[in-house]
Amino acid sequence: MSISFLILSRKMAQRDWIWVVGIGCLILMMILWLGSYQSSKMPKTEFRQLGAIFPLTGSAAQIGIWQQRGIELAIERLNQNLTPPAKPFQIIYEDSQGDPKTGVAALQKIISTANPPVIFSSLSSVSSAILPILERHQTVSLLLAVSLPGITERSEWTFRCHLGSDNEAEAMAAYLATTPIRRVAVAYINDEFGVGAVAVFRQVAEDKKLVVTATEAYNKDGSDFRTLVTKLRRTNPEAIYVIGYVNSSVLLIKQLRELGVKVPVLGNLTLSLPSFLQLGGQALEGAIFTVTPFDVQQGQESPELNSFVRAYQDRYQEEPNVYTAFAYDAMMMVAQAAQNRGFSAEGIREGLLEIHDYQGIMGELNVESNGEIEFPTRIVQNQGGAIVPVESSLLKTIE
Template sequence: MLNKIHKLASNTQLGFAAMLMFGIATMMPAHADIKIGFQAPLTGPSATDGKSAQIAATMAVEDINAAGGVLGQKIELVTYDDQAKSDQAIFTANKLIGEDGVKLVVNGSYSASGRAAAPVFQKAGVVMISAYGVHPDITRAGDYMFRLVHLGPPQGAATALYIGKTLGIKKVSTITMDNDYGQATMDGFLEASGKYGIEVLNKYSYSLKDRQFGSIVASVKRDNPDAVYATGYFFTAGPLVAQLRAAGITVPIIGSQAFDSEKFVEIAGPAAEGTYIMDSFDRDRKDETLQKFFAEFKNRAGYSPEGVAAVTYSAVKLLVDGIKRANSADPEKVRDALAATKDFPMLEGNLNGFNSLHEIEMPISVNVIKDGKFASAGVINDLAAFAPPEK
């Protein structure tokens, strides 16, 4: 009888121990996720670009996780809508830091919101990669900031080189969107234009809300330029180019990087034909990863990917590659790994590396709209001609 009682007690203790161990095990996940914060304009006038960026970021995370994640952990994307507004960028940056405990961020938004969020992340020691914001202040916020698109002024300088040397054009009228992106890019063009013998006949500007450009178009027609260089987003570029062509202006139109969207061709219609687009990724490049991305994005979105989608996908992949090379998700170690990046394959081409301000060093591709589609119009390889600043 005593033996039976002893055995029963022993079994009870073993059972309790097993239950205790099970409880501890269920409270501790086998693999904690690594969080990556993501900001994009998902509502408001910039929502088309924001949603494209979100689709691309989601695709990158899914591809990474399907391949086993990084450091034995999965990636979790923590997304907030910044509406392309500075106040919302600051608000959502603080939420990512304070509520979500995020230490690594991809900013898939425009310059104004990117430059507003950058000091917040820098102060908290959070790594941020700006996918396509071009204002200089983003990386000047500090050493935790990186940019994966050519800075606005170097884009403008490369445009001057292309117009003056490749196209051989000397008399240009310029049209600038009067926000951070438009002005920074145009500043680079105006500063470099004299080096290539370009005479800027006149300079015009418009606001983000403008869709009717009658007075600007009439003025450009009076200028009688050999070409028109314009900065803007696809949703302003479409009406602008259509109205320039409708007025009988037939000279080449060279558009800035944010013209790069199938939506530009859709809005401008036949008037888009012959428009050059600077810093526009080569969609026909023989690269298996690019072609797979292109097909999957179109399947999900219902339209072909544009530059913002391609660079956002690359930004997420690069950030995770930095985690892998650092062998840690610690932001300081990831920052150092990213700064040491060499020859990283992006969808847009090969990233040579970053300079001391964490600005990219890589060639600039140019597209032209031909038969309603994007076609390669060359690559600008003279990196010294549009080198980003070092301080």
């Protein structure tokens, strides 16, 4: 047989081989398609399926991975404690790459394959793009790592489990008003999150009699911010507020310090996370951040938090952060809503709106009538890689 194959192969010209390979590929594709069609007809394990569109690759991938871990831990716990006939939860993840267009394609894929009643979505730009589609499909959207002000007002199906940038900007401006600082320059990431945050900060700062000396946008994939820094420095600010959530935000702060800018750096919640503090190193020493209380050390007092922290550390060999906690609590609240009102989009929407005084790992949570879950904000400072509560006296120009 092998000899006849050799003879045949010699007789065949190269062009014939291309045809053979092409037809072979076509047959293979048909087999795969038929296989997937058949498997879709076969009975499956019954799950209560939910969707999640997170940035699992790209510059914001770390955020998506933290959120995925939070949801996985919640699902694991929920599925362990199932009481029949309830079906286990299952999440279908799709990668948005932090890009709105990819996010829309990911959503369409989830809707066409599973059409789950709830979609968890991450990042302001991606969530903004998919909200109209979710509204049309009457699917509940639970927004994580979405800080865009007023986003839940866009649809009655939208809920948010994250600190709004308006809250952060307001808290930062209110804090600055208690310090001698009056002139602030802002560098913001050039997407809906950044644009929304800077607009609120500008407005609140003006109300508080602060002067916003400059607002400069930067690209999330950028790396050379030297001229941007020069532009900010020229306005003689007494502090620089960097709004962002990606590594380039930290690169910008490093370049600030390399160019000899010594005024205090202010940042939003994401930039206070350990991975960013480690990346920024000395550049982020003394930086001031707005955060929402999530203290793993409080685990001693909260059995739920204690158990969550231990499970996370066992699995990932690191401490959980606020992004994981937001995702965990969001999933737990969805499960409670489904339990109370049934596993449908309408049921979960109604169930979520009824949640009050829910004891989550982020504390006592309440879902407002506009879909917002409110979190308190506080001001902290990075001191040698540790986040500590800030006092006004600490906020002075770095000598």
